[in-house]
Amino acid sequence: MHKFLFVDLDDTLFHSLPKCAADDVLQPIAFLEDGAPVSYTNARQRAFLAMASAGMTLIPTTARTHGAMGRVDYPFASYRIIDFGGVILAPDGTPDPVWHARMRDDMATALPGLRQALAMCDEYVQRAGLAARPRLVDDLGLPFYVLLKDPHKVAACLDAIEQEAVLPWLAGEGRDFCLHRNGNNLAILPQVLNKARAVEYLQARLRDEHGDIMTFGMGDSRSDARFMAACDYAIVPRGTQLAALTTEAL
Numbered sequence: 001m002h003k004f005l006f007v008d009l010d011d012t013l014f015h016s017l018p019k020c021a022a023d024d025v026l027q028p029i030a031f032l033e034d035g036a037p038v039s040y041t042n043a044r045q046r047a048f049l050a051m052a053s054a055g056m057t058l059i060p061t062t063a064r065t066h067g068a069m070g071r072v073d074y075p076f077a078s079y080r081i082i083d084f085g086g087v088i089l090a091p092d093g094t095p096d097p098v099w100h101a102r103m104r105d106d107m108a109t110a111l112p113g114l115r116q117a118l119a120m121c122d123e124y125v126q127r128a129g130l131a132a133r134p135r136l137v138d139d140l141g142l143p144f145y146v147l148l149k150d151p152h153k154v155a156a157c158l159d160a161i162e163q164e165a166v167l168p169w170l171a172g173e174g175r176d177f178c179l180h181r182n183g184n185n186l187a188i189l190p191q192v193l194n195k196a197r198a199v200e201y202l203q204a205r206l207r208d209e210h211g212d213i214m215t216f217g218m219g220d221s222r223s224d225a226r227f228m229a230a231c232d233y234a235i236v237p238r239g240t241q242l243a244a245l246t247t248e249a250l
Protein backbone atom coordinates (compact mmCIF):
# COMPACT_ATOMS: atom_id res chain seq x y z
CA MET A 1 0.00 0.00 0.00
CA HIS A 2 1.37 3.43 -0.95
CA LYS A 3 1.87 5.75 2.01
CA PHE A 4 1.64 9.53 1.75
CA LEU A 5 2.63 12.16 4.29
CA PHE A 6 0.81 15.47 3.83
CA VAL A 7 3.17 17.73 5.71
CA ASP A 8 3.21 21.41 6.62
CA LEU A 9 6.68 22.95 6.25
CA ASP A 10 7.38 26.02 8.42
CA ASP A 11 7.54 25.18 12.14
CA THR A 12 6.77 21.54 11.30
CA LEU A 13 9.74 20.24 9.29
CA PHE A 14 12.03 23.19 10.00
CA HIS A 15 12.29 26.46 11.95
CA SER A 16 13.46 30.02 11.56
CA LEU A 17 16.58 30.85 13.57
CA PRO A 18 14.90 32.51 16.61
CA LYS A 19 12.98 29.27 17.25
CA CYS A 20 16.06 27.02 17.13
CA ALA A 21 17.76 25.88 20.35
CA ALA A 22 21.25 27.16 21.13
CA ASP A 23 22.87 23.70 20.98
CA ASP A 24 21.14 22.59 17.75
CA VAL A 25 23.42 21.53 14.89
CA LEU A 26 21.72 23.50 12.14
CA GLN A 27 21.64 23.18 8.37
CA PRO A 28 19.89 25.78 6.20
CA ILE A 29 16.93 24.45 4.22
CA ALA A 30 14.93 27.50 3.14
CA PHE A 31 16.10 30.82 1.74
CA LEU A 32 14.96 34.40 1.18
CA GLU A 33 14.72 35.94 -2.28
CA ASP A 34 18.24 37.37 -1.91
CA GLY A 35 19.59 33.88 -1.18
CA ALA A 36 20.10 34.40 2.56
CA PRO A 37 19.14 31.35 4.67
CA VAL A 38 15.95 31.89 6.69
CA SER A 39 15.04 28.43 8.00
CA TYR A 40 17.05 25.55 9.37
CA THR A 41 16.74 21.89 10.32
CA ASN A 42 18.20 20.42 13.47
CA ALA A 43 19.53 16.85 13.67
CA ARG A 44 16.20 15.40 14.84
CA GLN A 45 14.31 17.10 12.02
CA ARG A 46 16.82 15.76 9.47
CA ALA A 47 16.48 12.25 10.93
CA PHE A 48 12.70 12.54 10.71
CA LEU A 49 12.88 13.65 7.07
CA ALA A 50 15.19 10.73 6.23
CA MET A 51 12.92 8.22 7.98
CA ALA A 52 9.70 9.62 6.50
CA SER A 53 10.99 9.90 2.95
CA ALA A 54 12.28 6.30 3.08
CA GLY A 55 8.82 4.90 3.79
CA MET A 56 6.39 7.49 2.42
CA THR A 57 5.87 9.98 -0.36
CA LEU A 58 6.07 13.48 1.13
CA ILE A 59 3.51 16.02 -0.08
CA PRO A 60 4.22 19.54 1.22
CA THR A 61 0.97 21.14 2.42
CA THR A 62 1.93 24.73 3.04
CA ALA A 63 0.88 28.37 2.98
CA ARG A 64 4.05 29.15 1.00
CA THR A 65 3.62 30.74 -2.41
CA HIS A 66 5.10 29.20 -5.56
CA GLY A 67 8.19 31.37 -5.23
CA ALA A 68 8.72 30.64 -1.53
CA MET A 69 8.14 26.90 -2.13
CA GLY A 70 10.89 27.02 -4.75
CA ARG A 71 13.29 28.38 -2.15
CA VAL A 72 12.97 25.25 0.03
CA ASP A 73 16.01 23.11 -0.66
CA TYR A 74 14.54 19.61 -0.41
CA PRO A 75 13.87 17.21 -3.30
CA PHE A 76 10.08 16.84 -2.96
CA ALA A 77 9.24 14.62 -5.93
CA SER A 78 5.45 14.32 -5.94
CA TYR A 79 2.52 16.74 -5.72
CA ARG A 80 2.84 19.94 -3.68
CA ILE A 81 -0.05 21.81 -2.05
CA ILE A 82 0.83 25.51 -1.70
CA ASP A 83 -0.97 28.82 -0.96
CA PHE A 84 -3.02 27.29 1.93
CA GLY A 85 -4.46 24.82 -0.58
CA GLY A 86 -5.10 27.39 -3.31
CA VAL A 87 -2.72 25.71 -5.77
CA ILE A 88 -1.80 22.06 -6.25
CA LEU A 89 1.40 21.53 -8.20
CA ALA A 90 1.75 18.28 -10.15
CA PRO A 91 5.01 16.33 -9.89
CA ASP A 92 6.25 18.16 -13.03
CA GLY A 93 5.69 21.50 -11.24
CA THR A 94 2.67 22.68 -13.25
CA PRO A 95 -0.57 23.68 -11.46
CA ASP A 96 -3.28 20.99 -11.52
CA PRO A 97 -5.66 22.46 -14.14
CA VAL A 98 -8.89 21.10 -12.64
CA TRP A 99 -8.06 22.46 -9.18
CA HIS A 100 -6.84 25.77 -10.64
CA ALA A 101 -10.12 26.29 -12.52
CA ARG A 102 -12.11 25.53 -9.38
CA MET A 103 -10.07 27.97 -7.29
CA ARG A 104 -10.28 30.65 -10.01
CA ASP A 105 -14.08 30.56 -9.66
CA ASP A 106 -13.98 30.45 -5.86
CA MET A 107 -11.49 33.28 -5.54
CA ALA A 108 -13.45 35.46 -7.96
CA THR A 109 -16.42 35.05 -5.62
CA ALA A 110 -14.22 35.79 -2.58
CA LEU A 111 -12.40 38.83 -4.01
CA PRO A 112 -14.88 41.54 -2.89
CA GLY A 113 -14.68 40.19 0.67
CA LEU A 114 -10.88 40.04 0.54
CA ARG A 115 -10.80 43.69 -0.57
CA GLN A 116 -13.14 44.58 2.28
CA ALA A 117 -10.90 42.72 4.76
CA LEU A 118 -7.85 44.54 3.42
CA ALA A 119 -9.56 47.93 3.72
CA MET A 120 -10.73 47.09 7.25
CA CYS A 121 -7.16 46.14 8.30
CA ASP A 122 -5.65 49.19 6.58
CA GLU A 123 -8.07 51.49 8.36
CA TYR A 124 -7.31 49.95 11.77
CA VAL A 125 -3.54 49.98 11.25
CA GLN A 126 -3.55 53.67 10.29
CA ARG A 127 -5.86 54.66 13.11
CA ALA A 128 -3.83 52.72 15.71
CA GLY A 129 -0.45 53.74 14.26
CA LEU A 130 0.72 50.15 13.85
CA ALA A 131 3.86 49.37 11.87
CA ALA A 132 2.28 46.32 10.23
CA ARG A 133 1.18 46.68 6.61
CA PRO A 134 -1.65 44.40 5.52
CA ARG A 135 -1.44 43.02 1.98
CA LEU A 136 -3.44 40.83 -0.31
CA VAL A 137 -1.35 37.76 -1.16
CA ASP A 138 -1.83 36.51 -4.70
CA ASP A 139 -0.05 33.76 -6.56
CA LEU A 140 -0.09 32.37 -10.09
CA GLY A 141 -2.73 34.89 -11.09
CA LEU A 142 -5.20 34.28 -8.25
CA PRO A 143 -5.87 36.40 -5.11
CA PHE A 144 -5.86 34.24 -1.98
CA TYR A 145 -5.75 35.91 1.44
CA VAL A 146 -4.98 39.04 3.45
CA LEU A 147 -1.75 38.80 5.43
CA LEU A 148 -0.54 40.90 8.32
CA LYS A 149 2.85 40.60 10.02
CA ASP A 150 4.56 42.89 12.48
CA PRO A 151 7.77 44.03 10.75
CA HIS A 152 9.65 43.86 14.06
CA LYS A 153 8.37 40.30 14.63
CA VAL A 154 6.58 41.28 17.85
CA ALA A 155 3.60 38.94 17.59
CA ALA A 156 1.74 40.66 20.44
CA CYS A 157 1.45 43.77 18.24
CA LEU A 158 -1.17 41.85 16.24
CA ASP A 159 -3.34 40.95 19.26
CA ALA A 160 -5.27 44.23 19.35
CA ILE A 161 -6.20 44.23 15.66
CA GLU A 162 -7.23 40.59 15.94
CA GLN A 163 -9.52 41.27 18.91
CA GLU A 164 -10.85 44.70 18.01
CA ALA A 165 -11.16 44.53 14.23
CA VAL A 166 -10.66 41.10 12.66
CA LEU A 167 -12.81 38.94 14.97
CA PRO A 168 -15.78 41.37 14.94
CA TRP A 169 -15.56 41.54 11.13
CA LEU A 170 -15.50 37.73 10.87
CA ALA A 171 -18.57 37.53 13.11
CA GLY A 172 -20.51 39.88 10.83
CA GLU A 173 -19.75 40.91 7.26
CA GLY A 174 -16.85 38.49 6.99
CA ARG A 175 -18.74 35.36 7.93
CA ASP A 176 -17.51 33.56 4.79
CA PHE A 177 -13.93 34.09 5.94
CA CYS A 178 -11.77 32.68 8.72
CA LEU A 179 -8.67 33.55 10.68
CA HIS A 180 -5.29 31.84 10.72
CA ARG A 181 -3.24 33.18 13.60
CA ASN A 182 0.04 31.69 14.77
CA GLY A 183 2.72 33.92 16.24
CA ASN A 184 3.57 36.80 13.91
CA ASN A 185 1.23 35.58 11.16
CA LEU A 186 -2.31 36.87 10.93
CA ALA A 187 -4.11 35.76 7.78
CA ILE A 188 -7.74 36.26 6.76
CA LEU A 189 -8.78 33.50 4.38
CA PRO A 190 -11.96 32.76 2.45
CA GLN A 191 -13.43 29.60 4.01
CA VAL A 192 -13.23 27.90 0.62
CA LEU A 193 -9.44 28.30 0.78
CA ASN A 194 -8.16 25.61 3.11
CA LYS A 195 -5.59 22.87 3.09
CA ALA A 196 -8.16 20.18 3.98
CA ARG A 197 -10.11 20.76 0.79
CA ALA A 198 -6.97 20.41 -1.33
CA VAL A 199 -5.84 17.33 0.62
CA GLU A 200 -9.21 15.61 0.09
CA TYR A 201 -9.14 16.42 -3.63
CA LEU A 202 -5.60 15.07 -3.94
CA GLN A 203 -6.38 11.93 -1.91
CA ALA A 204 -9.08 11.06 -4.44
CA ARG A 205 -6.58 11.62 -7.26
CA LEU A 206 -3.98 9.43 -5.52
CA ARG A 207 -6.54 6.63 -5.00
CA ASP A 208 -7.22 6.72 -8.74
CA GLU A 209 -3.49 6.40 -9.40
CA HIS A 210 -2.54 3.89 -6.69
CA GLY A 211 -5.66 2.12 -5.44
CA ASP A 212 -5.97 1.93 -1.66
CA ILE A 213 -3.57 4.34 0.05
CA MET A 214 -2.52 5.15 3.62
CA THR A 215 -2.26 8.82 4.56
CA PHE A 216 -0.54 10.73 7.34
CA GLY A 217 -1.02 14.41 8.17
CA MET A 218 1.52 16.50 10.06
CA GLY A 219 1.41 20.15 11.11
CA ASP A 220 2.10 22.65 13.87
CA SER A 221 -0.83 25.09 13.66
CA ARG A 222 -4.43 25.04 14.82
CA SER A 223 -5.36 25.66 11.18
CA ASP A 224 -3.53 22.46 10.14
CA ALA A 225 -5.82 20.26 12.25
CA ARG A 226 -8.53 19.98 9.60
CA PHE A 227 -6.29 18.58 6.89
CA MET A 228 -4.62 16.27 9.43
CA ALA A 229 -8.06 14.97 10.43
CA ALA A 230 -8.66 14.11 6.76
CA CYS A 231 -5.75 11.63 6.97
CA ASP A 232 -5.56 8.15 8.54
CA TYR A 233 -2.97 9.25 11.11
CA ALA A 234 -1.94 12.64 12.53
CA ILE A 235 1.53 13.64 13.70
CA VAL A 236 1.97 16.72 15.92
CA PRO A 237 5.48 18.02 16.68
CA ARG A 238 6.17 18.78 20.32
CA GLY A 239 6.25 22.40 21.45
CA THR A 240 3.91 23.71 18.73
CA GLN A 241 0.63 25.64 18.80
CA LEU A 242 -1.28 22.49 17.88
CA ALA A 243 0.46 20.36 20.51
CA ALA A 244 -0.40 22.97 23.16
CA LEU A 245 -4.08 22.69 22.17
CA THR A 246 -4.15 18.88 21.97
CA THR A 247 -1.65 16.40 23.37
CA GLU A 248 0.08 18.79 25.78
CA ALA A 249 -3.22 20.24 27.00
CA LEU A 250 -4.47 16.79 27.95
Ligand SMILES: [Mg+2]
Nearest residue numbers: 008010011220
Ligand atom coordinates in the same frame (compact mmCIF):
# COMPACT_ATOMS: atom_id res chain seq x y z
MG1 LIG B 1 3.44 25.73 10.01
